[in-house]
Amino acid sequence: xxxxxxxxxxAGLAVAVIGAGMATAPANADAVKDRVxxxxxxxxxxxxxVNYSKGKADQKAAIAAANEIASISAKLxxxxxxxxxxxxxKTHRAKPDIxxxxxxxxxxxxxxxxxAKKVASVTKMGTKSTAMETAGDVxxxxxxxxxxxxxxxxxxx
Numbered sequence: 001x002x003x004x005x006x007x008x009x010x011a012g013l014a015v016a017v018i019g020a021g022m023a024t025a026p027a028n029a030d031a032v033k034d035r036v037x038x039x040x041x042x043x044x045x046x047x048x049x050v051n052y053s054k055g056k057a058d059q060k061a062a063i064a065a066a067n068e069i070a071s072i073s074a075k076l077x078x079x080x081x082x083x084x085x086x087x088x089x090k091t092h093r094a095k096p097d098i099x100x101x102x103x104x105x106x107x108x109x110x111x112x113x114x115x116a117k118k119v120a121s122v123t124k125m126g127t128k129s130t131a132m133e134t135a136g137d138v139x140x141x142x143x144x145x146x147x148x149x150x151x152x153x154x155x156x157x
Contacts, residue, residue: 032092035079038072045069046139049119053135059123062135066120069138073113077106093150101148108144115141 048065051057057065085096098105115137123131 029091031079031081031084032087032094035076035094036092038076038079042069042072042142045072046142049135049138052123053132055132059128059131062123062131063120066116066123066135066138069116070113070120073109073116076109080105089151090154093153095149095151098149105145105149108141108149111144112138112141 045065045068048057048061049069052059052062052065080094080098082099085094085099088094088096119131119134119138122134126134
């Protein structure tokens with residue numbers, strides 16, 4: 001009877017481990033898709049800020065773009081759950097170094113968020129020349145993550 005009980009426990013544990021792995025894979029795939037979409041949205045908003053700094057976009061669009069970047073930045077660390085480094089180089093560009101240097105990653109993200117909030121505030125209240133000068137500040141912070149934590153584009157198969 002004891003042997004039978006041990007087999008049931010072992011089988012139950014195996015099912016639980018396999019089930020947990022299956023539940024994690026789709027969640028990580030969703031995290032990758034979510035963060036890729038977030039990065040594309042940040043890039044699009046950054047283009048608005050660049051255009052504003054060149055006098056090619058209006059104040060309202062620049063404020064909205066800066067606020068969008070700040071909003072996405074607030075959610076960004078949650079889009080990098082542990083275990084979502086799998087697929088690096090194939091499905092995404094997020095280097096495993098993110099999870100090894102989490103504090104540096106968060107600091108770089110927080111710098112981008114602070115710069116975006118500053119740009120929104122200055123654009124709202126400052127003179128146009130001051131706002132246009134600070135619009136490039138967000139783009140400068142992007143390198144804080146891209147240089148240490150973003151790898152080359154995945155090769156298409």
